[in-house]
Structure formats: structure tokens, C-alpha cells
Amino acid sequence: MKVFINKRIPEIGIHMLEEAGMEVFIPNHENLSHEEWLIHCQNHDAVLSVGGEFRYDRDFFEHCPDLKTIALYSVGFDHVDTKEASRRNIPVGNTPDVLSKATSDVAFLLMQSVARRASYNFQKVKDGNWGDFDPLHALGQELYGKTLGILGLGRIGFEMAKKSQKAFDMNIIYHNRHHNEEAENELGAVYVSFEELISQSDVLSIHANFTPEQKDLFNASVFEKMKPESIFINTARGGFQNEKDLYEALISKQIWGAGLDVTQPEPMSKESPLLELSNVCVLPHIGSATIEARTGMAKIAAENIIAFSRGEKIPYCVNPEVYQ
Numbered sequence: 001m002k003v004f005i006n007k008r009i010p011e012i013g014i015h016m017l018e019e020a021g022m023e024v025f026i027p028n029h030e031n032l033s034h035e036e037w038l039i040h041c042q043n044h045d046a047v048l049s050v051g052g053e054f055r056y057d058r059d060f061f062e063h064c065p066d067l068k069t070i071a072l073y074s075v076g077f078d079h080v081d082t083k084e085a086s087r088r089n090i091p092v093g094n095t096p097d098v099l100s101k102a103t104s105d106v107a108f109l110l111m112q113s114v115a116r117r118a119s120y121n122f123q124k125v126k127d128g129n130w131g132d133f134d135p136l137h138a139l140g141q142e143l144y145g146k147t148l149g150i151l152g153l154g155r156i157g158f159e160m161a162k163k164s165q166k167a168f169d170m171n172i173i174y175h176n177r178h179h180n181e182e183a184e185n186e187l188g189a190v191y192v193s194f195e196e197l198i199s200q201s202d203v204l205s206i207h208a209n210f211t212p213e214q215k216d217l218f219n220a221s222v223f224e225k226m227k228p229e230s231i232f233i234n235t236a237r238g239g240f241q242n243e244k245d246l247y248e249a250l251i252s253k254q255i256w257g258a259g260l261d262v263t264q265p266e267p268m269s270k271e272s273p274l275l276e277l278s279n280v281c282v283l284p285h286i287g288s289a290t291i292e293a294r295t296g297m298a299k300i301a302a303e304n305i306i307a308f309s310r311g312e313k314i315p316y317c318v319n320p321e322v323y324q
């Protein structure tokens with residue numbers, strides 16, 4: 001099988017594919033145009049797809065009739081029309097679990113950074129403005145015993161809830177498509193409605209999978225129902241937040257602060273007004289950026305393609321209906 005990888009991944013993944021007898025092609029420059037990417041997909045049996053900038057939609061599939069499988073180098077698959085892939089008998093794989101700890105670590109890091117005003121204080125040091133010990137200045141808030149609300153309590157949400165409870169004895173409430181019994185039994189997590197989630201959370205952290213219907217779910221009407229001391233965290237997808245409304249909510253002190261690993265669009269413009277606010281911390285989509293997670297992702301993506309090449313079901317499949 002001929003496999004196209006649009007960006008270099010940890011060597012282990014490439015090695016596994018080559019060991020299994022595949023011909024692997026990786027372009028020698030990374031910023032592929034849409035057209036270049038499409039041509040490579042047309043000329044290969046499988047694509048190991050890194051990043052979310054290329055969309056696997058109906059138009060894509062029409063242009064690539066010979067592509068047989070897609071192995072995403074991500075757990076999120078919001079850039080793939082999975083129904084269309086299934087209709088064309090194309091199994092699509094993702095990389096769950098191996099990045100749950102790393103990504104939830106980033107949500108946890110953002111929660112603490114915002115609560116203790118890390119961006120603001122770091123900027124002061126960089127500006128040569130260390131300042132005297134001041135009992136009334138740069139005060140953050142403590143997280144102990146507060147309520148963490150999770151939207152989308154799946155794999156990553158569970159890890160975030162677990163570490164927040166262990167570290168800060170936080171109460172966990174959540175809203176999900178279905179009850180998460182493990183979280184209810186192990187962490188005492190309480191299922192609430194979306195309205196209760198937004199009005200009761202001291203920290204609200206998004207860990208749901210993004211779908212187009214959820215675009216701008218967090219908009220002015222939601223922010224105004226949140227607590228004035230609440231912290232908004234998003235490590236899922238930037239499409240969940242209306243950034244203009246988020247900015248308004250922050251400057252009008254409807255909420256206390258925001259920590260984002262994902263923005264809309266990505267990359268965020270350096271002119272974004274959100275970057276001027278001292279109660280905001282933005283990271284450039286680094287949730288899974290650890291050696292361990294990225295290595296695990298490379299192995300899983302390779303396993304998906306190898307299983308496909310052997311005529312087996314791919315082990316991590318986001319469109320299982322393709323096998324029915």
C-alpha cells in the first residue's frame with residue numbers, strides 16, 4: 001500500500017508502516033497547499049493526516065476516488081464527513097486515550113494559570129515591573145472546594161475531573177450526551193442540565209467533540225448566565241466559543257477569566273483583542289504536545305493503516321458503520 005503522510009510524525013509510526021511493507025511518502029516541505037495535499041491524496045491508498053486544516057468533505061472524496069482509508073493523527077474528527085466516508089466504504093481512524101492525560105494537563109494548567117493570573121504576572125516580570133510585595137495587588141483566586149463544570153465528560157473530561165478533584169477537592173458537575181457512570185461512581189460527579197452547568201460552575205471546561213451545530217455555543221447569552229468569578233477553559237475546539245462575545249464578557253466582568261488552547265480561527269491573529277486582556281491565557285493548540293502522547297498517536301495511526309492493509313477492522317474507527 002502507498003501511504004501519504006502530510007507532515008513528519010515520530011519515527012516509530014513511519015518505521016511500523018515501512019516494516020509492514022508499505023511505501024511511505026512524506027513531502028519535504030511542510031506547508032502544503034490545498035492543491036498539493038489533494039494531489040498526494042489522489043495518488044495514495046491511505047493518508048495519515050496530521051492537523052485539522054484540510055477537510056475531508058464530500059468534495060474531497062469526489063476528487064479522491066481511489067483513496068481507501070484515512071488515519072487521523074488526532075482524536076478529534078470534526079474535519080471529516082464520516083457519513084460520506086462510510087458511504088464510500090472508507091474506514092476513518094483516530095488516536096484516542098493516548099493523549100487524554102496530556103490534553104487534560106493543559107486544561108488543568110490553564111485553569112491554574114488563569115486563577116493565579118500567570119499571564120499578567122509573567123508580563124509584569126518581562127516588562128521589568130516586578131513590583132514590591134503588595135497585599136492588595138495581583139490577587140488570584142483559590143480553587144479548593146470550588147465547582148468544576150465539564151461539558152463533554154468523555155476520556156479527556158474524565159482525566160480533567162479526576163486531577164482537579166485530587167488536587168483541589170473540587171466538586172464535579174457535568175453535562176454530557178449520556179450519563180458517565182464511572183465518573184459518577186468514582187468522583188461523585190453530578191449530571192446537570194446545560195443551564196445548570198453554566199450557572200453553577202466556578203470553572204467551566206469544555207471537553208466535548210465539536211460538531212457544526214455547536215458553533216458559537218458559548219455566546220453572549222451563555223456568558224451572561226455564568227458567575228462573575230467563573231473561569232472559562234476550552235481545550236476542545238475553538239468553534240465552541242464566539243470570541244467577540246467572550247471578549248465582551250471578559251471586559252464587562254461577566255466572567256473572571258479565560259484559558260484557551262483552541263481558537264477560531266487557528267492560528268489566532270496576533271491582533272486578537274483577547275490577547276490584550278490580562279485575564280486571558282492562550283496557548284497554540286498544544287494539548288497533545290508531549291513526547292509520550294505524540295509517540296502514542298504515531299503508533300495508533302500506523303496500527304490503523306496496518307490493520308486495514310491486512311483486511312482487518314481498523315482498531316480505532318470513528319465510523320464503525322462502515323463495517324456493517
Ligand SMILES: NC(=O)c1ccc[n+]([C@@H]2O[C@H](COP(=O)([O-])OP(=O)(O)OC[C@H]3O[C@@H](n4cnc5c(N)ncnc54)[C@H](O)[C@@H]3O)[C@@H](O)[C@H]2O)c1
Nearest residue numbers: 076103152154155156175176177207208209235236287288
Ligand atoms: N487541545 C488539543 O490539543 C486536543 C487534544 C485532544 C483532543 N482535543 C479535543 O477534545 C475532544 C474530546 O476528546 P475525548 O477523547 O475526550 O472525546 P470523547 O468522545 O471521549 O468525549 C467527548 C464527550 O463529549 C460528549 N459531547 C459531545 N458534544 C456534547 C454536547 N454538546 N454536550 C454534552 N456533551 C457532549 C460526548 O458524548 C462524549 O462523551 C476531541 O474531540 C477534540 O476535539 C483537543
Ligand SMILES: O=C(O)[C@H](O)CO
Nearest residue numbers: 073074075076077288
Ligand atoms: O483532536 C486532537 O487530537 C488534537 O486537537 C490534536 O492533537
